[in-house]
Amino acid sequence: MGYGELKIRSYNAQIHRAGVEDLERRCEVGPAERVVLFTDTLGDPICRIRNSPMYKMLVAELRGELVGVIQGSIKIATVHKRTKDLAKLGYVLGLRIAPLYRRRGIGMKLVRELEEWFIANDVDYAYMATEKDNEASVNLFVKKLGYVEFRTPAILVRPVNFRTLRVSSKIEMAKLKTEDAEYLYRRFMSTSAEFFPDDIGNILRNKLSLGTWVAYSRGEPWKELISEGRVPNSWAMLSVWNSGELFKVRLEKAPLPCLIYAKMSRLIDKIFPCFQLPAIPDFFQPFGFYFIYGVYHEGPLSGKLVRSLCQFVHNMATKTKDCKAIVTEVGGDDTLRLHIPHWDSLSCPEDLWCIKSLKSEENTGSYELPKTPPPPASLFVDPREV
């Protein structure tokens, strides 16, 4: 194929919507022999980037046929460089090439075009996330395009069942006003968490953000302390993003025993709730999920507080019709994963993030992200990039 025949254009909803949706349906993400995840963008293929400060979707057309798509978004976030702490980051996502047109260089061409858009907008670093065993994607970005493996956060998934969970009576929880949440995030996470977004206020004010909650031991004078600029010895906070409003996901190709177990466990759970069997919701029909972001904890009791906040979020989800999972993503070395209830069988222990500097060293200072030893304890995973 000559590149002359390939046209890369900006996405136009009126012209490309149906083609992009069709491509998404035909492209499974993940190795063929395993369960794969399909996304239904509810008629808005650009929904996964729409909430970012700047975004772009490109399509590749070959003789009038839509054969590839890629999305990108830009934001300013914390990176711990020696010379400055903020950088412009470009996130690459949603790369899909129609199965019949793979291995012809179209994926690489789309990424390069997106990088041109990043460069034109003064982006310092481009980054992307993929499954560690997605060989095609890792080879493309790392071997061909010069990205380096950067972090391996864990994606933790917990199914929502219709029973509410008991939250300890020794723990108190409060929903924060948006301005108080922003104040606490800036004060406690802006310097300690990698990739902390400079426009955190926009995330918290977005209608998909259901709120920020804090937990502390019952009896602690939270309001008084906070009014004096102090916090209790042990406390925790998290925010919730309703991803199900934007898109739905569903699993396919589950091995038969897994399907049978899912059906049986739901049935038994309904008939014999006293068995307390962990029922797996029906993940094979499109479903939504809550994404927990901005988890912060401090103090000797804070692990328990995080756990209670997660139980609370689960209970909130039980009241929502199609929210069937609670998902969160935490940094590789983050002890948080010990306190966030999840099912290993549904979670991904190592999501692979790769990064590339788009500027020469003179421009970005002497710091090079990939070589940073050791990685900071916490990673802020932006809910707009899920």
Ligand SMILES: CC(C)(COP(=O)(O)OP(=O)(O)OC[C@H]1O[C@@H](n2cnc3c(N)ncnc32)[C@H](O)[C@@H]1OP(=O)(O)O)[C@@H](O)C(=O)NCCC(=O)NCCS
């Ligand atoms: C990953 C994907 C986008 C690659 O697109 P593509 O157009 O086939 O990639 P290219 O032809 O530009 O390949 C460039 C390089 O990537 C690597 N690569 C691509 N497909 C590969 C595969 N199946 N196995 C191993 N390496 C592969 C190779 O190094 C290749 O160079 P080469 O052909 O000279 O050996 C495509 O396979 C796809 O749509 N997969 C499903 C969706 C997905 O997983 N997206 C990535 C999410 S981050």
